[in-house]
Amino acid sequence: MANRRNFIQQVAFTAGAFSASSLFNQVLAKGFNRLNTSVAGVPAGELVQDEDYWSFIRQSFTVNPNIINLNNGGVSPSPRIVQEAVERYNKLSNEGPSYFMWRILDMGREPLRQKLAELGGCDAEEIAINRNATEALNTVIFGLDLKAGDEVIGCKFDYPNMINAWKQRAAREGIIYKQLNFSFPIENDEEIVTAYEQAITTKTKIIHITHVINWVGQIMPVKKIARMAHAHGIEVICDSAHGFGLLDYKIPDLECDYFGTSLHKFLSAPIGSGMLWIKKQHIEKIWPLVCNDKPRSNDIRKFETLGTRSFPIEQGIGEAINFHNAIGARRKEERIRYLKNYWAEKVKDIPGVILHTSLKPAYSCAICGLGIKGMNAIAVDKRLFEEYKIHTVPIIWEQLDCIRVTPHIYTTTKELDILVTAISKLAGQAK
Incomplete structure (x- = not known):
């Protein structure tokens, strides 16, 4: 009982995953400190072949030894500490859901928002926490004020849920949705940028770009496309479901206007976790996908009125960030x-x-x-x-x-x- 009371107090006052008593600090911090000290000064490009280093990290996962899982692009497994965090906070929630979820665990949302912002190199007031890239990007796609005749340029290799969202808007509202086609791999950024630019007309309002093409892994030149688009007065939506937590970059580096990702891919956060980023000056004009009492406010939290949600998953995201940071984005x-x-x-x-x-x-x-x-x-x-x-x-x-x-x-x-x-x-x- 004393341990349980102590745990509850720690959650209430130190927001769990980012406290000194986080599961990462309890279980893995010392091991990572020793490991990272042993390879201090070794360039990331050389460390890639140090199988002893990566063996330690593999032991942090619970992957089934009877199969070789090479479909981590769909959804990645979480490290053991992330799984245990979700289980731990789920059990706590069920001791008294309305109390422990909304009065205790909900206190961890703002620290998590701050940590995600640090990871993304952006303002915490531009980050909304949700369930996946589909929800994040559909929020923007359906939240933009577009009218019949307005054009959107996408690609046939964008993710199907985004393609279908644009097709739905076209069918219901008469916007014009155009899709480019490519033959990958392409090792020439200008070829891609030029294709988007040549598709622009005076009616083009949005370019939708996938950062890492999920079918074949082509990295698209988002920054170059965004700069070109902005020169034409066009806004850019970036789908980085397969980029965030994998590539070493900060969201502002992409120079896009809107950004969505799934955290359960390469960040290895709990399954069913995602993030939306909107450049601060655009927040007010985007309608929430789910109703909010102030839909035209400039508060990013208006995109989080999801009703009852999983607070244990949010705490698990925090532990995934701890794990990711211990390795380092460049090394990963x-x-x-x-x-x-x-x-x-x-x-x-x-x-x-x-x-x-x-x-x-x-x-x-x-x-x-x-x-x-x-x-x-x-x-x-x-x-x-x-x-x-x-x-x-x-x-x-x-x-x-x-x-x-x-x-x-x-x-x-x-x-x-x-x-x-x-x-x-x-x-x-x-x-």
């Missing part, structure tokens, strides 16, 4: 890119293998699309799992027919060696 990006290139470099020259992703650092990081001539993506995905217990995802979208392979920081090179062997055998059999 470099390691995951190294893992992607580790297997892709080994298979790219195998007869019958097709890569739909650049291996140059400027144009990709974690995700790589792979095809095998003579075998469709569904068949490749099935064979990989049935014969090697490798979990990927088949991508059949527009002109693409490939599997998407996405390692994470807990992935080992030994697992990727198995993938290389599997691809080599499948390619040989498909001739």
Whole structure:
């Protein structure tokens, strides 16, 4: 009982995940301190091959040893401390939901907003916490005042939920939604920027850009597109579901006007967590997706009137930030890119293998699309799992027919060696 009372007091007065008694500080801080001291001064580009360092991090996850999970682009597993935080606060909530959720755990929301802002390099008053990138970006898509005839430029390789949101607005309100098509990989930013610019007319109001194309991992030149768009008086929406927590950048670096992401991807926050960012001067004009008593206010919190929500998940986000910061954004990006290139470099020259992703650092990081001539993506995905217990995802979208392979920081090179062997055998059999 004394321990429980102490725990409740700590939550109430120090906001849980960012307190001295956070689960990260209790369980992992000392180990990370020793680990990071041992590699102090080692450049991130060299540390990528230190398997002892990354083995320590792998041990922080609870991934099933009986499968090789290479679909981290869909949703990433959380470290054990994140899972335990959610469980801990869920149990507390159920001891008296209306009291512990709204009078105790709700006190952790503002500290979390501040930490997310620090991670994103922006003002906390521009951050709204929600459930995923779809909710974040749909808030903007449906919240903008557009009228019949106004044009929006997107891409056929944007995420389907965003495409369908724009199509819905077009069907209901008569806006004009145009989609560009690309043949990836593209290793020329100007080619992409020019394509968007050539699609602009006097009626264009919005450009919707996906930071990292979820199908094949192409990194799009968001900043260059945003600068071009702003020169034409056009606002930019950025979908960074696959960029935030993976690439080492700050949101203002992108120079976009609106930004949404899922925190349960590369940040490894609890499943069902996301974030919306809106440049401060635009907040007032965006209508909330869910009703609010002051829909035209300039308070970012108007986008958080979701009704009853999961306070335990929010505390879990905080522990995911602690874990992410202990590794460091640059180290994390470099390691995951190294893992992607580790297997892709080994298979790219195998007869019958097709890569739909650049291996140059400027144009990709974690995700790589792979095809095998003579075998469709569904068949490749099935064979990989049935014969090697490798979990990927088949991508059949527009002109693409490939599997998407996405390692994470807990992935080992030994697992990727198995993938290389599997691809080599499948390619040989498909001739």
